[in-house]
Amino acid sequence: MEFAIEAQDLAKNFGNIKALAGLSFKVRRGEIYGLIGPNGAGKTTTLRILATLIGPTSGSAKVLGLDVVKSASEVRKLISYLPEEAGAYRNLSGREYLEFMAGFYANSEDEAQSMMKEAMEISGLGDRLKDKVKTYSKGMNRRLLVARALMIKPKLAILDEPTSGLDVVHAFYVRRIIREYAEKHKVTVLLSSHNMLEVEFLCDRVALINEGKLIGEGSPSELKSKYKAPNLEEVFMEATSHA
Amino acid sequence: MPSGLGSLVIKEVKELLRDPKILIGMVLMPLLMFPIMGAAINISQTAVKESVKSMQIAVLDFDGGSAAQNLTTFLGANSNITLVKVNASSVDTALKNLQETNVTVLLVIPQNFTYNMTHGLQSILGFYAIFKRASITETGRSDAASLLLSTYNSILVIQTIQKVLPESNPYTVLNPINVSYFSVVKGKSVEVPPGALFGIMMSQSIMFPMVIMLLLIFAMQIAATSIAIEKEEKTLETLLTLPVGRLSILTGKLAGSVLVAVAGAVASIIGVTFYVGSAFGGFAATAPQGVDLQALGLAPSPEAYMLLGLTIFVTIVSSLALAICIAVFAENVRSAQTLVGYLNLPIIAPAIILMFADIEILPPAVQIVLYAIPFTHSIVAAKAAFLGNYSTVLVSIAYISLFTVAVLYIAAKIFTSEKVVTARMSIKRLRLRK
Numbered sequence: 001m002e003f004a005i006e007a008q009d010l011a012k013n014f015g016n017i018k019a020l021a022g023l024s025f026k027v028r029r030g031e032i033y034g035l036i037g038p039n040g041a042g043k044t045t046t047l048r049i050l051a052t053l054i055g056p057t058s059g060s061a062k063v064l065g066l067d068v069v070k071s072a073s074e075v076r077k078l079i080s081y082l083p084e085e086a087g088a089y090r091n092l093s094g095r096e097y098l099e100f101m102a103g104f105y106a107n108s109e110d111e112a113q114s115m116m117k118e119a120m121e122i123s124g125l126g127d128r129l130k131d132k133v134k135t136y137s138k139g140m141n142r143r144l145l146v147a148r149a150l151m152i153k154p155k156l157a158i159l160d161e162p163t164s165g166l167d168v169v170h171a172f173y174v175r176r177i178i179r180e181y182a183e184k185h186k187v188t189v190l191l192s193s194h195n196m197l198e199v200e201f202l203c204d205r206v207a208l209i210n211e212g213k214l215i216g217e218g219s220p221s222e223l224k225s226k227y228k229a230p231n232l233e234e235v236f237m238e239a240t241s242h243a
Numbered sequence: 244m245p246s247g248l249g250s251l252v253i254k255e256v257k258e259l260l261r262d263p264k265i266l267i268g269m270v271l272m273p274l275l276m277f278p279i280m281g282a283a284i285n286i287s288q289t290a291v292k293e294s295v296k297s298m299q300i301a302v303l304d305f306d307g308g309s310a311a312q313n314l315t316t317f318l319g320a321n322s323n324i325t326l327v328k329v330n331a332s333s334v335d336t337a338l339k340n341l342q343e344t345n346v347t348v349l350l351v352i353p354q355n356f357t358y359n360m361t362h363g364l365q366s367i368l369g370f371y372a373i374f375k376r377a378s379i380t381e382t383g384r385s386d387a388a389s390l391l392l393s394t395y396n397s398i399l400v401i402q403t404i405q406k407v408l409p410e411s412n413p414y415t416v417l418n419p420i421n422v423s424y425f426s427v428v429k430g431k432s433v434e435v436p437p438g439a440l441f442g443i444m445m446s447q448s449i450m451f452p453m454v455i456m457l458l459l460i461f462a463m464q465i466a467a468t469s470i471a472i473e474k475e476e477k478t479l480e481t482l483l484t485l486p487v488g489r490l491s492i493l494t495g496k497l498a499g500s501v502l503v504a505v506a507g508a509v510a511s512i513i514g515v516t517f518y519v520g521s522a523f524g525g526f527a528a529t530a531p532q533g534v535d536l537q538a539l540g541l542a543p544s545p546e547a548y549m550l551l552g553l554t555i556f557v558t559i560v561s562s563l564a565l566a567i568c569i570a571v572f573a574e575n576v577r578s579a580q581t582l583v584g585y586l587n588l589p590i591i592a593p594a595i596i597l598m599f600a601d602i603e604i605l606p607p608a609v610q611i612v613l614y615a616i617p618f619t620h621s622i623v624a625a626k627a628a629f630l631g632n633y634s635t636v637l638v639s640i641a642y643i644s645l646f647t648v649a650v651l652y653i654a655a656k657i658f659t660s661e662k663v664v665t666a667r668m669s670i671k672r673l674r675l676r677k
Contacts, residue, residue, distance in 0.1 A: 014665070048480075048664070051480075051484045052484060053480060053483055053484060053661065053664050054661040054664060054665060055661060073486070073488070076484055076485065076486045077486040079484065080484075081480070081481065081484040082481070083477065083480040083481060085477055086477045086478065086480065086481055087476040087477040087478050088476075088478065089254065089258050089476070089478060090258075090476060091257065091258050091261035091262055092254070092257060092258065092261075096257070100250055100254050101485070103247070103250040104247055104250070104485045104486055104487055105486065132261075145481075148481075
């Protein structure tokens with residue numbers, strides 16, 4: 001199977017609001033694929049459908065060949081989803097939180113311990129993992145959550161705005177970890193972002209989304225050359241003006 | 244390593260009990276507050292009792308005869324009393340003089356007291372309770388003095404009877420009829436005055452509804468908090484994408500909330516028991532001396548306890564599921580608790596009504612409304628279980644169970660659908676449409 005994700009004519013309505021209006025794209029195994037678009041473009045809705053949280057109004061989506069609606073529980077075993085502005089349980093320590101999460105994926109105590117070791121490395125929080133989550137800064141919290149999402153070595157990591165609201169230092173750290181981890185473990189990553197620099201740095205391929213539709217797709221260099229633009233920001237502005 | 248459901252329950256309990264609002268508000272406060280209140284009442288009551296043991300009674304004697312002398316001798320013989328003889332031309336002057344002293348009662352023996360007593364005429368003693376601080380201590384002292392005068396009155400009556408009817412027993416003359424009290428419960432008769440069963444009746448009619456009411460209110464608030472906190476802290480979406488069944492997540496939340504609610508209710512019961520015990524000397528379910536509860540059928544059988552446990556269990560599960568269904572639509576903990584707070588009315592109303600009245604004596608319309616509320620049945624069933632009316636208990640359990648199944652079905656539907664994620668969005672949309 002060549003594709004980790006196959007989305008076909010995805011549509012999603014919330015009452016009278018059309019969040020997605022026939023979105024189709026495919027993500028190859030092992031690649032980092034970015035969804036970029038303005039607020040309300042349908043990025044989070046797409047990620048939520050692929051993470052089995054909500055169903056599409058019409059169309060279909062497959063994760064590693066499994067339908068996200070019909071085989072939702074099977075899909076959940078293969079993915080790891082990091083929502084935008086997600087939190088961790090405030091009254092647990094960082095370590096307890098990671099142990100709690102590892103418990104759902106590990107088949108043995110050894111496997112759980114290996115996940116914990118991985119998470120400690122990814123988060124880089126050291127002794128602070130003994131402290132309660134409520135004492136963490138926003139950056140530390142995000143590092144913990146990224147560690148949680150990656151420690152299980154998912155087949156597909158779905159990351160919604162992974163560096164949203166982080167300062168330069170924490171954002172740099174998180175981006176580097178995602179890149180290194182995906183390469184090292186051949187994990188497929190689907191992420192959404194407003195930050196064009198981040199997308200350019202991280203993604204092998206990018207989908208430009210506007211008003212629930214795909215308006216462009218390709219590697220950052222292909223898109224820049226196609227739209228004769230120096231960066232993805234201008235690519236996006238150019239693409240929306242022609243859409 | 245705990246299983247998926249086990250991990251969820253442990254996480255719920257840790258999260259809830261480590262939340263200072265829940266730990267302090269629902270567990271520690273009742274555990275500490277009620278006993279402290281009871282101890283405070285106890286301290287003041289003990290102080291009143293102690294103060295009565297050393298009181299000063301002033302006597303203003305306008306008679307000076309033998310009967311007056313006998314009365315003061317009787318009062319003076321009491322070791323708790325210090326008699327103070329007052330010399331004054333009027334009651335007003337005497338009271339004025341006593342203002343600066345510790346005397347709390349002034350007895351005024353009128354002129355002709357001895358003459359009246361020896362000629363079969365009634366005498367009127369003046370009893371002036373002197374209040375300086377308007378405290379319970381002063382009331383207690385004047386009550387004790389009044390009791391002594393009643394005792395002296397009885398002694399005088401017995402002396403008179405002995406003089407007039409020397410052959411008769413003065414107690415028989417005073418009480419020509421003696422009543423032998425029996426209590427009949429469920430057709431069984433035991434020689435116990437009905438008042439002696441008061442404690443048991445109180446425990447059934449007040450303690451049980453109160454305990455069930457507290458338990459349900461705690462459980463609902465905790466369940467609502469547990470679901471709303473996931474939304475507020477943005478952890479729900481992650482939880483729902485874990486490889487664990489949605490029904491396990493729901494069960495984990497229900498089980499965690501039950502455990503914490505039970506801890507809260509146990510803390511309250513311990514607290515209230517200490518409060519009642521220390522403040523009022525205890526009215527709880529202790530059997531009066533010499534009363535055979537088994538013979539009266541008031542000692543619950545093991546089956547009754549089992550049915551009681553089952554009743555409470557299904558009621559709690561239904562209330563938790565109801566709270567979760569409602570809390571799903573809230574944006575944060577505060578609004579979830581407010582929404583769930585509206586459910587307190589159908590819990591508190593039947594509990595309070597049934598504390599003071601049997602459902603059968605209520606008007607038919609009220610009965611219909613009460614019977615329609617599932618929470619009424621848990622109280623009715625608890626009372627019936629103690630009296631051994633198992634058919635009533637089973638009917639109540641069946642009704643609550645039906646309601647529980649319906650609510651659990653709705654909760655499961657919400658949890659297995661995307662509503663659990665989008666419900667808040669729906670509310671926002673509704674607002675936008677307006």
